[in-house]
Amino acid sequence: MLASPLGSLADLALQGGPFVVWIFLCAFVMWTLVIERWWYFARVLPQEIERTLAAWRARSDHRSWCARQIRQAMVSRLNAAMSANLPVLRVLVPLSPLLGLVGTVSGMLEVFDSMALRGSADARAMASGVSEAMICTLTGLAVSITGLYPVYYFQTRTRTETELLADRLVY
Numbered sequence: 001m002l003a004s005p006l007g008s009l010a011d012l013a014l015q016g017g018p019f020v021v022w023i024f025l026c027a028f029v030m031w032t033l034v035i036e037r038w039w040y041f042a043r044v045l046p047q048e049i050e051r052t053l054a055a056w057r058a059r060s061d062h063r064s065w066c067a068r069q070i071r072q073a074m075v076s077r078l079n080a081a082m083s084a085n086l087p088v089l090r091v092l093v094p095l096s097p098l099l100g101l102v103g104t105v106s107g108m109l110e111v112f113d114s115m116a117l118r119g120s121a122d123a124r125a126m127a128s129g130v131s132e133a134m135i136c137t138l139t140g141l142a143v144s145i146t147g148l149y150p151v152y153y154f155q156t157r158t159r160t161e162t163e164l165l166a167d168r169l170v171y
Helices: 005-016 018-058 065-083 086-118 123-168
Strands: none
Touching: 005 018, 005 123, 018 065, 018 086, 018 123, 065 123, 086 123
16 A cells, blocks of 8 residues: 655655755755746746736837947846846755765764764664665655756746847847
């Protein structure tokens, strides 16, 4: 019989030590931001582009220096809105394996500590520390790998949409 997914995650957090909880927190924040960005690009951005295009078309002057500066400001404002939260996503992706590495070091310190207490390299005493180390590493890498594509996608989409908008705002 399969265990419930939440029970499995709780077991993973218990076996992996305190750093797994921080990695899960990073995953939660990262995927919340991914969903928010997806919502923005799917629902909000098309409306903002239409409003910006309507405001540009409503202007009578498209050729003066002031008009070009206003056009640049319109493009920059939408670019900033599209880029919102991307720096946080770009930090969370490499942060997860680093937390996994810290958890790995913590688990290995537990192994060395048990070896020092017993005075020998007992396999049973070392198993829990090695297990904690591997769980931290695995969890950190898994969270990081799942965040690589969304970060790349949103960066590329931001660049593409900015260029398309600049092309649509004709002089």
